[in-house]
Amino acid sequence: MKRIVYREWLVEPQRYWGLLAMLAGVIAVGGLSALYMEHEGHWVTGMTNSVVWGTPHVFAVFLIIAASGALNVASIGTVFDKVAYKPLARLSGLLAVALLVGGLLVLVLDLGRPDRLLVAMTTYNFSSIFAWNIFLYSGFAAIVIGYLWTMAERKGNHLQKPVGTFAFLWRLALTTGTGSIFGFLVGREAYDTAILAPLFVVMSFAYGLAIYILVLFYAFDADGRPIGQAMLKRLKNLLGLFVAAVLYFTLVYHLTKLYGAKNSDIEAFLLINGGLYTALFWVGWVLIGGLIPLGIVYHPELSKQRDWIATASALVVAGGLAAMYVIIIGSQAYPQEMFPGHTVIQFGAPGDVGGRVAPYSPSFPELLLGLGGVGVALLITAVGIRVLQFLPESLADRDVDPHASARHA
Amino acid sequence: MRIRPAQRRSLRPALSGEAVSEASESMKNESEPTNQGRRDFLGAAAGLTAAAVAPGMVLHTVDSEAAAPTGGVSDAHRWGLLVDTSKCADGCTACVDACDQENGLNLQSQPLGDDELKWQNQRATWIRKVKLQDNLTGQVTNLPLMCQHCEHPPCVDVCPTGASFKRADGIVMVDRHTCIGCRYCMMACPYKARSFIHEQVDQKLTRAPRGKGCVESCNLCAHRLDTGDISTACADACSAEGHQALVFGDLKDPTGPLRQALAKKPNRQIRQDLGLNTGVRYAGI
Numbered sequence: 001m002k003r004i005v006y007r008e009w010l011v012e013p014q015r016y017w018g019l020l021a022m023l024a025g026v027i028a029v030g031g032l033s034a035l036y037m038e039h040e041g042h043w044v045t046g047m048t049n050s051v052v053w054g055t056p057h058v059f060a061v062f063l064i065i066a067a068s069g070a071l072n073v074a075s076i077g078t079v080f081d082k083v084a085y086k087p088l089a090r091l092s093g094l095l096a097v098a099l100l101v102g103g104l105l106v107l108v109l110d111l112g113r114p115d116r117l118l119v120a121m122t123t124y125n126f127s128s129i130f131a132w133n134i135f136l137y138s139g140f141a142a143i144v145i146g147y148l149w150t151m152a153e154r155k156g157n158h159l160q161k162p163v164g165t166f167a168f169l170w171r172l173a174l175t176t177g178t179g180s181i182f183g184f185l186v187g188r189e190a191y192d193t194a195i196l197a198p199l200f201v202v203m204s205f206a207y208g209l210a211i212y213i214l215v216l217f218y219a220f221d222a223d224g225r226p227i228g229q230a231m232l233k234r235l236k237n238l239l240g241l242f243v244a245a246v247l248y249f250t251l252v253y254h255l256t257k258l259y260g261a262k263n264s265d266i267e268a269f270l271l272i273n274g275g276l277y278t279a280l281f282w283v284g285w286v287l288i289g290g291l292i293p294l295g296i297v298y299h300p301e302l303s304k305q306r307d308w309i310a311t312a313s314a315l316v317v318a319g320g321l322a323a324m325y326v327i328i329i330g331s332q333a334y335p336q337e338m339f340p341g342h343t344v345i346q347f348g349a350p351g352d353v354g355g356r357v358a359p360y361s362p363s364f365p366e367l368l369l370g371l372g373g374v375g376v377a378l379l380i381t382a383v384g385i386r387v388l389q390f391l392p393e394s395l396a397d398r399d400v401d402p403h404a405s406a407r408h409a
Numbered sequence: 410m411r412i413r414p415a416q417r418r419s420l421r422p423a424l425s426g427e428a429v430s431e432a433s434e435s436m437k438n439e440s441e442p443t444n445q446g447r448r449d450f451l452g453a454a455a456g457l458t459a460a461a462v463a464p465g466m467v468l469h470t471v472d473s474e475a476a477a478p479t480g481g482v483s484d485a486h487r488w489g490l491l492v493d494t495s496k497c498a499d500g501c502t503a504c505v506d507a508c509d510q511e512n513g514l515n516l517q518s519q520p521l522g523d524d525e526l527k528w529q530n531q532r533a534t535w536i537r538k539v540k541l542q543d544n545l546t547g548q549v550t551n552l553p554l555m556c557q558h559c560e561h562p563p564c565v566d567v568c569p570t571g572a573s574f575k576r577a578d579g580i581v582m583v584d585r586h587t588c589i590g591c592r593y594c595m596m597a598c599p600y601k602a603r604s605f606i607h608e609q610v611d612q613k614l615t616r617a618p619r620g621k622g623c624v625e626s627c628n629l630c631a632h633r634l635d636t637g638d639i640s641t642a643c644a645d646a647c648s649a650e651g652h653q654a655l656v657f658g659d660l661k662d663p664t665g666p667l668r669q670a671l672a673k674k675p676n677r678q679i680r681q682d683l684g685l686n687t688g689v690r691y692a693g694i
Contacts, residue, residue, distance in 0.1 A: 041621045043520050043607035048530035052592040052605060112590015112605060112622030120589050125571035130593050134569065186683055187563060187599030336601055338554075338679050339541050339694070345549070348537035352529050359527075 002399050004087045006389035009382075010223040016386060023379040030372010033365035034109035042112065045366050050358030051332045056110035058324045059370030062207065063103030063377060064137070065178055065200055066320070068171035069208015071096040071144060074151075075171070076238075078164030084234060084401045087392035088216070093148040094384045095212055095377075096171075097141055102377030104137060106370055129180050136174045143167045152389070175204045182327065189266035190331030195256055199249040203320065206242035210316035213239065215378075217310050219385060220395070228397030229304065236309045240297040243316060246323075247290045262340065269334050269357070270326065277330035280322045289319010333358045487579035488629050489558065489660040489688035490644065491670045496654035497551040499540070504553050504655060507646030508536045511630060513614035520608045533604035533619070535627040536643055541694070550694055553643065553655070556581055556602040556627040557679065558688030564594035564603065573624070579660070579688050582628040590622040599680045602626045629657075629688075660688060 009016070037044055047054040074092035077085035108114050124131045147167045150156040179200030185191040213235055220227055254271065257263040270281055293312035302308040335344070335355055344355025385391050392400075509515040512535060519528045536555040542548070562581045564573045572588035575581050583594075595603045603626040606619060613619045616632040630641040644655040658667025674692035678685070 038622075041520070041608040042605065043523050043528070043531050047605075047607070048527060049534070049595065049604050050530055050601070052595040112592065112624070113588065116587075116589045119570055119587050120591075123570040123587055125565075125568055127566045128569045128593070130567060130569035130591065181593075184567075185563075185597050187597060187680070332596070336599060338600065341544050342541040342550075343544055344539065345542050346538065346540035347554075348534055348539070349529050352534060352537065358530070 004400070005393045006090065006391060007393050008387060008389055009219060009385040009391060011219075011386075015222065016382070019382055020379065023375045023382065026375035027372050027379060030369050030375060033368040033372065034114075037365050037369070038109070038114065045363045046361045047366075048358065048360070049352075051329060051360040053328055053332065054110075054360065055325075055329075055362040055366035056106050056369050056373075057328050058321060059373050060103045060107040060110070061178060061328065062321055062324045063099050063106065063373055065175055065204035066207040066211050067096050067099035067103060067204075068140065068175045069204035069206065070099055070212050071167060071171050072205055072208055073212055074147070075164060075168040078147075078160055079168045084231065087395060087400050088212075090148065090151055090390045090392075091216060091219075091385065092212060093144050093151070094390050095215060095381055096208075097144050097148075098377040098380035098384065099208075099211065100137060100141055101380060102373040102375070105376055106373035109369060129177055129184055133174075133177045133181065136170070136177050140167075140170055140174050143170055171204075172201060175201045182331075187336060188331060188334075189263055189337055190257075190270065190327070190334060193253065193256060195249065195253050196327075199246075199253055202242060202245040202249050203323065206239065206246050206316055207320040209235070209239050209242055210313040210320070213313040214310060214317070215381060217306060219391060225391065226394050226396040227306070228395055228400065230397040230401055231395045232304070232306060232309060236297040236303055236312070239309075239313065239316065240294055243290055243293050243297075247286070247294075250285065250290075250323075262337075265337065266331075266334055270330060274330060274334075274357075277326050277333065280330070281326050284319055284322025285326060287319075288315050289323060293319070329360055333360055482577045482635070484577040484579075485661065487660040487688060488634065489579065489658065489667060489690065490629075490641070491656040491667055491674070491676060492552055492689065492691045493654050493656070493670075493674060494550050494552045494691060494693035496652050497553065498650075498652055498654075499549070499551050501551075501650060501652065502538055503646040503650045503652075504643035505536050505538055507642040508555075508627070511642035512617040513612070513619065514617075516612040516614070517608070518611065523608075531605075531607040533606060533625060535602075535604070535625075552691060552694065554600060554602070554679075555643070555689065556598075556629075557600050557685070558627075558629060560686035560688070562685065563597040563599065563683075567593045567597040569593065576631075578634070580629050580631055580634075581626075582631060583623065583625050585618060585620060585623050585625070588623040590624065592624060594624055598626075599683060599685075 011019075045054055071092055073085055074089035074096075076082050077089045108117055111117075120134065124134075126132070143163070144167055147160075147163045150160040150163050176197045179197035182191045183194055183196035216235075217227070219225075254267065258267050270277060272278060274281075293315045296308050296312040296315075297303050299308075334357060347355050394400075514533055514535060517532050519525070519532070523531070536553050539552050539554045541550045541552070543550070558579055558581050560575075560579070562573070562575055565575050565581065568574075569591060570587045570589055572584045572586075573581070573594045574584060590605065592605055595601075595605060603624050605624050606621050609621050610619045619625065633640055633642075639658075641655075641657045644657040647653065647655040656667050656670040658665045658670075660667060660671075662668060671690060676690040676692040677694065678687040678690060679694075
C-alpha cells in the first residue's frame with residue numbers, strides 16, 4: 001500500500017464560500033428561531049405539558065447518536081486493524097465532533113432556561129442519566145480531538161491504538177447512555193425497556209455511517225478525488241449490515257412489547273392505529289430507512305453505482321429522523337396508562353389531554369432550530385476539511401488496498 | 410506588599426478619630442462661612458428620608474416575623490393524602506379551584522395568539538379532576554390527581570441538576586433556582602403531574618413564585634406547612650363543600666387523622682406496580 005497523503009479540500013473558492021454562506025444562513029435562521037422561542041416562551045412551539053420534547057429533540061438526539069456512529073469508520077481501522085479504513089479515519093473523527101456539537105447546541109437552546117447552562121455544568125445529580133451524559137458528551141469531544149491528534153501528529157502515532165480503543169468504548173457508553181435516557185423511563189409505556197440502549201447503538205452505526213458516506217462523496221466529488229470500486233463496496237456492505245441490524249433490533253423491541261399483554265395498546269397505537277406515527281413507523285422507519293436502502297445496497301447493479309449508494313444513505317438519514325420522531329414524539333403523544341381496566345372519560349379541564357392521544361404539530365421555529373444544528377455540524381466539517389488535512393488525496397483501490405489490484409486482475 | 414508591625418503603628422494615627430477631626434477642623438478654617446440654608450435643607454431631607462423608609466423597615470420586620478419558619482423541615486413527619494373516591498363528587502371542582510387560588514395558578518394568562526385548546530394543555534395545572542369508567546362494570550369514578558409525592562420519585566432520580574428534590578418531610582418539589590427547564594422530570598413522572606411554564610409570567614404570588622422556562626408541580630401547600638398550618642387548600646376546600654373526600658395529614662403519626670382514615674378504608678397507590686411508595690393514596694379504585 002502506498003503512503004496515504006492527506007490534503008486540504010481543494011474545492012474552488014466560489015463554491016467553498018458559497019457553501020459557507022448558505023450554511024451560515026441556515027445557522028443564523030436557526031439561532032434567530034431559538035432566540036424567538038426563548039423570548040416568547042415555549043408556547044409558540046407545538047410543545048405542551050403532554051408532548052414536552054418536540055422536534056428540536058428529534059434533531060438533537062439524531063445528531064448526537066449519529067456523531068458516535070460517524071466515529072465507527074475510524075474505529076474499524078484503528079481498533080479492528082482493517083487497513084483499508086485507515087485513510088477514512090480523520091474525516092470520521094472530525095464528523096463525530098461536528099455532529100456532536102450541532103446536536104448539543106440544539107439540545108441546549110431548547111432548554112427552558114438555556115441561560116442556566118452553567119448551573120447544569122456545576123450542579124450534578126449523579127442518579128440522573130442526563131447528568132452522566134453531560135460527562136459522556138464533553139468527554140467524547142475531548143477524547144476524539146485527542147484521537148485526531150494521534151492520527152495527525154507523528155509523535156502521537158504510537159498512541160493511536162490505545163486512544164482509538166478508548167474512544168470506541170466511550171462512544172458505546174455514550175450511545176448506551178442516550179438510549180437509556182428513554183429506556184429508563186418507567187412511567188411511559190413505549191419506553192421502560194433496556195433494549196432501547198442497544199437499539200440506539202445500532203441506530204448510531206447506521207445513521208453515522210450514512211452521513212459519513214454522504215459527506216465523503218460530496219467532498220470527493222467537489223474536488224475530483226477518486227473513490228475506488230472496492231472502497232464503495234466496503235462502505236455499502238457496512239451500511240447494509242448496520243441497516244439490517246436496526247431492523248432486527250426494531251423487531252425485537254416490538255416483540256418484547258407485544259409479548260406483555262399490558263403493552264398491547266401502545267403497540268396497537270404504534271403499529272396499527274396511531275395515524276401519523278404509524279405511517280412514520282412503517283413508511284419512514286421500516287420502508288424508507290430500512291428495506292429500500294437494503295434493496296439498493298444488495299442490488300447486483302445499483303449497488304455498484306455511487307449515486308445509488310448515496311441515495312441509500314440519504315434514505316437511511318430520512319428514515320432515521322422518522323424513527324426519532326416516532327420514538328420521541330409518538331411515545332409521548334400516547335396517553336400514560338395509570339388506570340388499567342378503566343377508560344379515562346375526563347382528565348382535567350377540556351383540552352387538558354390525559355386519556356387520549358395528545359396533539360402535536362411541529363412549529364417552524366422548532367424545525368429551523370433543528371436544521372440550524374445540522375448547519376453547525378456541516379459548517380464545522382466544511383471548514384475543518386478546508387483548512388486542515390483531513391481528506392486523503394485518493395481512495396482509489398490501488399492506493400488504499402494492497403490486494404485490490406491483485407483481486408481485480 | 411507586606412506591612413511590618415512598625416509600619417502598621419505609623420499608619421494608625423492617620424486613621425484615628427483624632428487625626429480626622431484635626432484635619433476637618435483645619436479645612437473648616439480655610440473654607441467660607443457656614444451656609445445655614447444648605448444645612449437646613451440637608452436636615453429636612455434626612456428627616457423626610459427617615460420618615461419614608463422607616464415604615465417599610467418596620468413592615469418588613471413584622472412580615473418576616475409572621476413568615477418565620479417553624480424550626481426547619483425534619484423527617485419526623487411525612488405528609489400525605491388519602492382520597493376517598495366514593496366521596497369525590499361528579500362535576501365538583503372545589504379542590505382544583507382552591508389550588509388555583511392558593512398557588513396563583515389562576516393568575517396565568519393565555520398568550521395573545523395561542524390556540525385555546527393548546528393553551529389548556531400548556532398552562533400549569535397542579536391538580537386535575539379525573540373521571541374514569543370501569544371497562545367491565547361501567548362504574549364511573551371521580552378523583553383528583555396531583556403529584557403523588559413518591560418516596561422514590563422518578564422525577565428526582567432523573568433531574569440532572571438536582572432541582573427536582575424531595576424534602577425530609579416527603580414533599581417532592583422543584584428548586585426554581587437550579588431548574589434548567591430540560592423537562593426530563595416531566596418525561597419521567599408516571600402521573601403527568603408536572604407542568605412547564607410555557608409563557609411569560611406577569612403576575613404571581615410571593616408564596617408561589619413562578620417563572621417562564623421552569624417546571625413545577627403540587628408541593629402539598631408547603632408554604633402553609635412551613636408556617637405551622639397543617640393543611641392544604643384542596644383538602645380544606647373539599648371539607649368546606651361537605652364532601653370530605655380528601656384527608657391530609659402525617660403518614661408517620663399513627664394516631665393522626667390520615668393514618669386513622671387509611672386504617673379504616675382499603676386503599677392503594679396509582680401505578681402501585683412501580684413500587685414508588687406514594688404519599689397520596691386512593692380508596693375505591
